[in-house]
Amino acid sequence: MKAAVLHNYGQELKIEDVELEEPRKGEVRVKMKAAGICHSDLHVIDAHLPLPVPIVLGHEGSGIVDAVGEGVASVKVGDHVALNWVPSCSKCYYCKIGRPDMCDEASKISLMGTMLDGTTRFSVDGKAIHQFPLTGTFSEYTVVPESAAIPIRKDVPFELAALVGCCVITGVGAVVNTAKVKAGSTVAVIGAGGVGFNAIQGAALCGAKQIIAIDIIPEKLEMTRQFGATHTINASEKNVVSAVLDVTDGLGVDYAFEVIGRPETMAQAYNITRKTGMTVIVGLPAPNENVTINAFSLPSQTKTLTGSWLGQGNPSVDYPKLLDLNAAGKLKLEPLVSKIYSLEQINEGFDDLKAGKNIRGVIRFD
Template sequence: MAKAAVLHRYGGPLSIEEVDVAAPKRGEVKVKLKAAGLCHSDWHVIDGTLPLPLPIVLGHEGAGIVEEVGEGVTSVKRGDHVVLNWVPACSRCRYCRIGRPDLCEQAARLTSSGTMPDGTTRFSWQGKPVHQFLTAGAFSEYTVVPEQAAIPIRRDVPFELAALIGCSVITGVGAAIHTAQVRPGSTVAVIGAGGVGFNIIQGAALAGAKQIIAVDMIEEKLAMTKTFGATHTVNVEKDDAVDAVLDLTDGLGVDYAFEAIGRPETMADAYNMTRKGGMTVIVGIAAPHETVEINAFSLPSQSKMLTGSWLGQGNPPVDYPKLLDLYAAGKLKLEPLISAVYSLEQINDGFAALKSGQTIRGIIRFDD
């Protein structure tokens, strides 16, 4: 048995339940969670923007200790510290074979099914199956995941910080370094000063961008972006985002614009503040039915590159350890990302703070 936060209905609160957690099957790992981050992706399931089978244990940004391994598992052992990987690549599909595990076909199917690769779940409540978000189900004292979803990490990083690597850090830093491949001396704009946006900013700073413009509507968060490398800020409550960025770049626009909110109108803003021949990277997740309006003539005439970034185009078994090494070397800031720490019982308070826009990242800390 384990205490878990379960979503029973869209729009409703998460309910703390005692759920059964099955033993790991072949190729699976049971993890005792120590910390889990509250992410907008989880909220999108709660409010029904991303409809998934219910009931479901949400949470995908998690870190903990290996409790038990199933038959055939070789990459981790009991006692290892791990960060969960919510895109457990199969290594066999076309995208895995061409070096894009972030686009793994099997992992994409699991995103919508709420199950393990065999189509079943390891959680149950009152004798009925409970789904798990992105194969992770991190809002639970224990979870069972595919071996590929438990990435071993160094032991000297606190779990609260290690958990952040699993989504906000790899997604943000990866979008700047892997997807955009930001060049030294370039100009960057980042729309959205949240968990992912802050990490795009520090990814761009790591890459050597000379001008990094943070765009948001909350002054306190804009002020904090300078801790992560922003050189300028734009408050959209006071100024038009596109006009302000153009003014800061002598009318040219930025080399790279990132959208980290998930709203069609801000995605269009990111495109419109990108210079000719520049790159717009969409990182925020919008509802599946929404569309973005872009001037058709600008597509050929301005020759901008418009692309998306999923998991920061990363490869977790390689990138998680690298990111934690950067943290240990003092080159990646993790502590300032955490705005508040909650118990599992306080999870609804944490999501209320997330929805208000006042937090960068809230963390659930599990009691021993």
């Protein structure tokens, strides 16, 4: 079978024939139908997220269950599934208190590029190939833990179903689950990408009265309006803090979401948040980067500064719910897909991602 393999940081992915083991106990083999091209994969390529290489990247995907290992009960052959790159163990402290997004086991395994038992299922000529945390969706088939294969309705196009696994749950969830945005509030979203567009429509779902989209690409800023943005700010043309204060009668926003992953825009998000408001950091920076904010403002303005990982969601519950919202016309997934690529065009897809051309590029396996 074909897969896109990253052999060295900073290089293009190589499409090559790889071997895939049969699913073991508690594992599922999925015939991939679609996979989103996400900045998190680019972070690995750029060595900002140094997972072990060689590695099959991709974590945002959907497909059809092709085979199941011993003991698998939640899915069967023929089921449509969306993949979950943070499958929880249900046993650790965080899982028990209802925070599967913070699962200790998932956090540990995510840095190893292996399956739960510490071994790999991909290989080339007997040499182990790692996979993006428990998924590896840039391949014609993949093997994942049972908890990483979430059954979904069969009437959703695979390229749309793939997106719920990362950009949709991360963006909508940051608004709905982490911030719990209140109706009638003011919201700003810094970054009009796949996650940012979903944070915007999450704010619209919550009934925010003012939703400010902030980016540097005019075409994307204009598109944010169909997702619910009421105002747009081009950060290359205006001072963002001043512009937000102008729009909000000098107060700042109730909730600010940073979805780029840069220290300077994280600080910017904090600075446009009003006193007693909330700043939510969603974007993924390099592990060695730090954010500078005014220390006195922490006690004197009593803002809440927090992060959101996977939208603080529970994929087994949230994936079907998000797809139901799409079917009901309350969540827009179709406009998120800017371009479809074949697996052989994956490097073109990453070039377009870096150039800011797409909301979401999607690999479709025909």
